[in-house]
Each structure stands twice: as C-alpha cells, then as structure tokens.
Amino acid sequence: MKRIALYHLETLMWIDRLGTFAAAAQRLNTTQPAVSARVREIEEQLGQSLFQRDGRRMVLNARGRRLVQACEPLRSGLERVLLEASDFAGATGAVRIGSGEIAAASCLPAFIQDIERDRPGVTMEVELDLTARLLQQLLSGMRDIVFLAGPVASPGIRTVPIGSVELVWAASPAVGAAGGFASPLPVWSLPDHSPIHHVTITSLDDHGIAARALHTCNNVRMLIEIVATGQGAAVLPETMVREHLLGGSLVEILPRPPHKVHFEAAIRTREREPVILDLFERAGRLTIDRSSILAPE
Incomplete structure (x- = not known):
C-alpha cells in the first residue's frame, strides 16, 4: 500500500479548486487517469471515500473537503519552507497570468523580465482579456494572478495597487x-x-x-x-x-483629464501556493512608468 504523499494532497487541492478531474490533470500537467489513480490511492490508504457523484461529475464529499481545508495550509507551508531555504532556486511550475490590455502594455513586460531573471524554473502562461472575464477566471481558478484596472472589491480576491496611468x-x-x-x-x-x-x-x-x-x-x-x-x-x-x-x-x-486609471494585481483570498504568493509579492513592488511628455498648455 502506498503512503500518502504531497502530490496526493496537491491533486485533491486542484480538484477542489477547479471542479473536475480533467481540469486538475491539465493544471498538474498529467492525465485524467493518473489523477483518478491518485484519488484511488489516497482513498485506499484512508479507508474512506472522499468523493461523491453529482450528476456526471465527481465532487468532494464533506470528509474530502475537510481533509483539503486541513491539509492545504500544511502542504503549502512545507513547500514554502523548502523553497525559502533554497531562496526559491528550485521554484518550478506553470503560473497562469491574466491581464487587461492597458496593464499588459504598462507593467507586464517589467514583471515578466523580473520573473525570468529570478525564477527561471517558472513557466508563465499569459492571456489578455477584459476585466470582468479576468475576475471570473481568477475566482474559478482558471487564472492564478491577474493585472487589471481597479479598484476591485470582492471577498474572494486579494489585491495590491501597482500604480496609475494618465x-x-x-x-x-x-x-x-x-x-x-x-x-x-x-x-x-x-x-x-x-x-x-x-x-x-x-x-x-x-x-x-x-x-x-x-x-x-x-x-x-x-x-x-x-x-x-x-x-x-x-x-x-x-x-x-x-x-x-x-x-x-x-x-x-x-487638456488631460484629471482622472487616471488605477491598476491592481489580484490573487484569490484563499491562495496558498508559495510560488504564486511570491509572484504576487513581486507584483506589489511594481511601479507603472508614469513619466510623461509635457502636456499642452
């Protein structure tokens, strides 16, 4: 009988976040049968079922949700300790970044350059979209960090200001x-x-x-x-x-309008992934280049 490993807990976490075995498999860069096998292994080890059928989907039952909620901080905490011990030298994985068009032109190049320099093992998947869709994708777990026009207020989202544009x-x-x-x-x-x-x-x-x-x-x-x-x-x-x-x-x-467009970086309030939290912290240090040419008299 296999022991429960961190990748088992990570698999449960992504199923819980994304809602399906297929989406979790894609996020973990593996196959749906591999995800199903991991679920069977952890259920066999615990001697308890963690999922129940909901129509054509399998969803975590109450026991499964409690397990994820209890283990997620422990798993992410251990991962963060190990990454910090190596100064994030071993940080890997794909981070899905969403951005509005203006934010992408104003601050995203500097952010990408920073990550490529300091976190070479991290793969970035960048997609541009409208603010409303970016928020929906972030809340649903389809995006890990987004850059958008603010202010944005949502109990499920944590934001940090990154500057404004004239x-x-x-x-x-x-x-x-x-x-x-x-x-x-x-x-x-x-x-x-x-x-x-x-x-x-x-x-x-x-x-x-x-x-x-x-x-x-x-x-x-x-x-x-x-x-x-x-x-x-x-x-x-x-x-x-x-x-x-x-x-x-x-x-x-x-004359230039007195109003400016303010921008924020955002992640989910529940986000625990150390690499994403590290990138979010770095996003908070961004400053949009606000130097400008002389406005007309």
Whole structure:
C-alpha cells in the first residue's frame, strides 16, 4: 500500500479548486487517469471515500473537503519552507497570468523580465482579456494572478495597487491643425464597462462638447490606429501613445483629464501556493512608468 504523499494532497487541492478531474490533470500537467489513480490511492490508504457523484461529475464529499481545508495550509507551508531555504532556486511550475490590455502594455513586460531573471524554473502562461472575464477566471481558478484596472472589491480576491496611468485626449495632426473640437468630431472609446469610457463622457461634459458620434472599440491599439488616421478623437492611456505623441503621429487636442486609471494585481483570498504568493509579492513592488511628455498648455 502506498503512503500518502504531497502530490496526493496537491491533486485533491486542484480538484477542489477547479471542479473536475480533467481540469486538475491539465493544471498538474498529467492525465485524467493518473489523477483518478491518485484519488484511488489516497482513498485506499484512508479507508474512506472522499468523493461523491453529482450528476456526471465527481465532487468532494464533506470528509474530502475537510481533509483539503486541513491539509492545504500544511502542504503549502512545507513547500514554502523548502523553497525559502533554497531562496526559491528550485521554484518550478506553470503560473497562469491574466491581464487587461492597458496593464499588459504598462507593467507586464517589467514583471515578466523580473520573473525570468529570478525564477527561471517558472513557466508563465499569459492571456489578455477584459476585466470582468479576468475576475471570473481568477475566482474559478482558471487564472492564478491577474493585472487589471481597479479598484476591485470582492471577498474572494486579494489585491495590491501597482500604480496609475494618465489619460490624454488624442487626435491626428490634421484634426489638431483644423482646431480639434472647434467643429463636431466623432469620438472613439472603449466600451461602457471600461473606466476610460466613463472618463470620456465626463470630460466631454466638463468641456461642454457635443460629439458628432460616440463609437466604441474593445481594443486600445485599434483605437490608436483609428484616431491616428484622422477618424476622430479619443481618450487614450498616455503610456500607450507616448511614442506616437513624441513622433508626431498623434497630438493632444484638449487638456488631460484629471482622472487616471488605477491598476491592481489580484490573487484569490484563499491562495496558498508559495510560488504564486511570491509572484504576487513581486507584483506589489511594481511601479507603472508614469513619466510623461509635457502636456499642452
């Protein structure tokens, strides 16, 4: 009879977190039959069933949930002690990172460079998505750490601020030379779930401007291309248009809005994985590059 090993407990933890044997197998980089075998081994060793059938799925029963809740802190604590003893030199595994487009452009490259330098055994799987979906993926266990526009408030999520980004009213040089909003212009924005959309509406009201039309696009880089070709104006993140402004392909046509977009890194409140907690701590030391070119008078 095999003894209960750490990988048995890790398997139970991921089944509990992700909800299925198949998802746990994918996260552990193994097969579903291997996960099933581990479950059988621990049940045989304990002499107790840890799962019950729920429709077509197998879910942890009350005994199984108690075991996971009691053992998870012990397993992660031991792993962290061993990693800290080696200064995380042996840290391995795949960490699934989610990010919004603006956060990805503003802070993710520095974060990735830091991890590649100090944690070479850690594999990063990065995916860009909208904030609402990132939060859902984080809570469901499909993402380990996410970078998104805040503030985010949820009892299941722990966050740390990583800085803010200035916004600018940008248009093509031709639009600027024609007086900008001296004549009605179409305005482009991210969809209404984005904080930039709210800033756009508020700023137009503050300046008493009636846009000829308000269009939306869910991709900032596409917005930049649209505006740069003279198709109107948009409120855009300064960090993503800095080179365009310096190069002259975009110009600022109104004073910068006083509102900034704030960003946070987030993990689950229940997160116990030492490597993920280490990355989260490192994310908290990030600072978005807020140096900027001179705003128009």
